[in-house]
Amino acid sequence: METLAIKRTAQIGSSVLYDTEDETYCLDTIPLEWSGIGKGDYRNTPAELKMPDGTYTTDFSYQNHEVMDGCISMETLPSAYGSAEECRTLTLLLKDESNRVTLLLYYTVYEKTDVITRRAVLMNDNERTLTIRKLMSMQVDLPNDAFRIITFDGGWIKEAHRHERPVTYGTFVNSSTTGDSSNRHNPGFLLAVDGADETRGNIYGFNLVYSGNHYGAVELSNHDLARVCMGINPHCFEWTLKQSERFETPEAVMSFSSEGFNGLSAHFHDFVNQHIVRGDWQGKERPVLINNWEAHFFKFTRGKLLRLARRAKKVGIELFVLDDGWFGKRNDDHAALGDYTVNRRKLPRGLSEFSQRIHRMGMRFGLWFEPEMVNSDSDLYRAHPEYALNTPGKTPALGRNQLVLDLCDPQVRDYIVAKVTHILDTCAIDYVKWDYNRHISDACSPCLTDQGEFFHRYQLGLYDVLTRIFRGRPHILFESCSSGGNRFDLGMLCFSPQIWSSDDTDPIERLRIQGGLSYLYPLSTMGAHVSEAPHQQTLRDTPLTTRFNVAAFGCLGYELDLKYLSYVQRREIRGQIAFYKQHRNLLQYGRFYRGETEKNNKVMWHCVAEDQSTAITGFYQMQASASEGFDRLRLMGLATHQRYSLSTHPQSLFIKRFGALVKHILPVMLNPEGFILRMANRYYNLTDCVETYTGYGEALMSSVPLNNQFIGSYYNKHIRLLGDFGSNLYIIKVAPETETKAEVAN
Numbered sequence: 001m002e003t004l005a006i007k008r009t010a011q012i013g014s015s016v017l018y019d020t021e022d023e024t025y026c027l028d029t030i031p032l033e034w035s036g037i038g039k040g041d042y043r044n045t046p047a048e049l050k051m052p053d054g055t056y057t058t059d060f061s062y063q064n065h066e067v068m069d070g071c072i073s074m075e076t077l078p079s080a081y082g083s084a085e086e087c088r089t090l091t092l093l094l095k096d097e098s099n100r101v102t103l104l105l106y107y108t109v110y111e112k113t114d115v116i117t118r119r120a121v122l123m124n125d126n127e128r129t130l131t132i133r134k135l136m137s138m139q140v141d142l143p144n145d146a147f148r149i150i151t152f153d154g155g156w157i158k159e160a161h162r163h164e165r166p167v168t169y170g171t172f173v174n175s176s177t178t179g180d181s182s183n184r185h186n187p188g189f190l191l192a193v194d195g196a197d198e199t200r201g202n203i204y205g206f207n208l209v210y211s212g213n214h215y216g217a218v219e220l221s222n223h224d225l226a227r228v229c230m231g232i233n234p235h236c237f238e239w240t241l242k243q244s245e246r247f248e249t250p251e252a253v254m255s256f257s258s259e260g261f262n263g264l265s266a267h268f269h270d271f272v273n274q275h276i277v278r279g280d281w282q283g284k285e286r287p288v289l290i291n292n293w294e295a296h297f298f299k300f301t302r303g304k305l306l307r308l309a310r311r312a313k314k315v316g317i318e319l320f321v322l323d324d325g326w327f328g329k330r331n332d333d334h335a336a337l338g339d340y341t342v343n344r345r346k347l348p349r350g351l352s353e354f355s356q357r358i359h360r361m362g363m364r365f366g367l368w369f370e371p372e373m374v375n376s377d378s379d380l381y382r383a384h385p386e387y388a389l390n391t392p393g394k395t396p397a398l399g400r401n402q403l404v405l406d407l408c409d410p411q412v413r414d415y416i417v418a419k420v421t422h423i424l425d426t427c428a429i430d431y432v433k434w435d436y437n438r439h440i441s442d443a444c445s446p447c448l449t450d451q452g453e454f455f456h457r458y459q460l461g462l463y464d465v466l467t468r469i470f471r472g473r474p475h476i477l478f479e480s481c482s483s484g485g486n487r488f489d490l491g492m493l494c495f496s497p498q499i500w501s502s503d504d505t506d507p508i509e510r511l512r513i514q515g516g517l518s519y520l521y522p523l524s525t526m527g528a529h530v531s532e533a534p535h536q537q538t539l540r541d542t543p544l545t546t547r548f549n550v551a552a553f554g555c556l557g558y559e560l561d562l563k564y565l566s567y568v569q570r571r572e573i574r575g576q577i578a579f580y581k582q583h584r585n586l587l588q589y590g591r592f593y594r595g596e597t598e599k600n601n602k603v604m605w606h607c608v609a610e611d612q613s614t615a616i617t618g619f620y621q622m623q624a625s626a627s628e629g630f631d632r633l634r635l636m637g638l639a640t641h642q643r644y645s646l647s648t649h650p651q652s653l654f655i656k657r658f659g660a661l662v663k664h665i666l667p668v669m670l671n672p673e674g675f676i677l678r679m680a681n682r683y684y685n686l687t688d689c690v691e692t693y694t695g696y697g698e699a700l701m702s703s704v705p706l707n708n709q710f711i712g713s714y715y716n717k718h719i720r721l722l723g724d725f726g727s728n729l730y731i732i733k734v735a736p737e738t739e740t741k742a743e744v745a746n
């Protein structure tokens, strides 16, 4: 211990001593498990408390500790779970004696997934009240290793983009103030030691089991200690603890890997799959779905829906999701949120009949709700305007034409539970998409005497509603959504096994979004759909194959009107779904690696089965560049001494993509816009180049040079036709030792 401990053999100028007996004992310059205010540590404090004696000085000192098998579940918040065999918990009891205030620090060690969770509980034993202005879930002080901090930031349709910067003197804060965990800054972040990359080097990872305003900070002190704090954002937060009351902070999640970002992600992925996601869908393969939103928006009839469902069934889709617009007078986003009674104009025979009809077609049925919101043009608002958030004397601010319901109010929560459960129990519903399409404003509830409690009470209200609706209905697959990934966090994942990652389904954007999320969350949690091209938000025109090749690394769905697809496109989709189902377990639960490439216009993703017998690699080209050097496929995660076969997953090339260039491949000149080629495009397609190799894992991981890409000089069937936004999937399978195919040149 002495070897590893920070030494203090000199008194440091301008320091304040904790103990006058010891001239070197200064809290400001040593790593601490927990700190406070008023005793000489001037770094970012984990707690700002107005103590029962009216001061801000705290001095929590160790009293005792206890170690037990298993974890201790929380009273007010969702948290990770694990059996007595899977985890052990250390509880430290600290006391500020003069104030009679107790602080409990919990550490649960999940050894197999290499994760430690931490949280704090504060208890007031004093007859005088105490006010919490800030109380973090954890603090950790680390010696600086030329850290870089990696955060996942963005906004609507550009969620979870990875950003990286050096940790320098001062405090860097990664937080949200929107009332939700937000698409601006995901609560999870990483600290990378200088030189670390995807496969090598030391990485520390942090995340929070919480869906509200979060705060994560890294402060580099003048003595080169990096203090990491994480917890509820103190922004607008004030909580009073009366005698014998306690306050629980959300659970923070920490991990470390010496195997780079991929190593760290592996810990987080296993942890989420095994200790966060729960219920019937934990570890289960997710169905392939069709969502009617981008096909119809608000304009649909029963007939239209059934036609979409029939086409979906034919291509192998397993779950039909009816999105927004099925209730009240919901014909656009100005009205009817809050009125969850079926719109009989659109569904004249009702929702129950419709859900059964879908079931009779052999598919499951899913339904969209946005229960936390209300439009002022709604029966609910007309009857109960007081249910919506507003600050007295001020006109409430709208977001997407809607107001937020007051989830601090038990009556509002009862209303939501009653409305939603009535539908769930009277219709045949297997899946719920729970949306939340704006940030919170006018944060004020008449149910609270102290509005400093509002943001946290809202979350407690949300978790209460979700528990009451979903805990007793574990068969329902719950997909959380918040204008896409505005609430992609571990708190929601305790209820919803999957989350709609983004409203942006453009595959090139998704490489950044799903790629960013993959640092913190497993593929089994990411909703990923194939939609129209040109894309509705970016106007980018991408091949159907690339749209699938990206969405396949997640929970696959389709979100487009299948009616407008040609015969060959529908056939391609049928093939995509069959392929996905065959490899679904691998693509949702396999070990995921972000690949490394020396070219910045390429992305590679790899999914490897636990037993290393099968793997799938995605190779994506963003902007094509003329006459590029070799592309090399550098596989990951294979067994070094195992022999494998590697082959391109066959996919179609649609004639239309080539415009007048078809002259290169046809013996006759045809008008690219003419009848013959238009018809040909509907019924015929070309097959992309297929490459097949065998080799030992070690060789394949050292990199496989691929065939040349098309560069306009010549065409034959061994040329890869990628262009802008082209991609391929490769399947890697264990091969018998005797097989003799083109050996991979090492």
Ligand code: GLA
Pocket: 293, 323, 324, 368, 435, 437, 481, 482, 483, 484, 500, 503
């Ligand atoms: C949000 C969601 C979309 C869709 C619409 C419906 O934008 O993210 O997927 O459900 O709401 O209004």
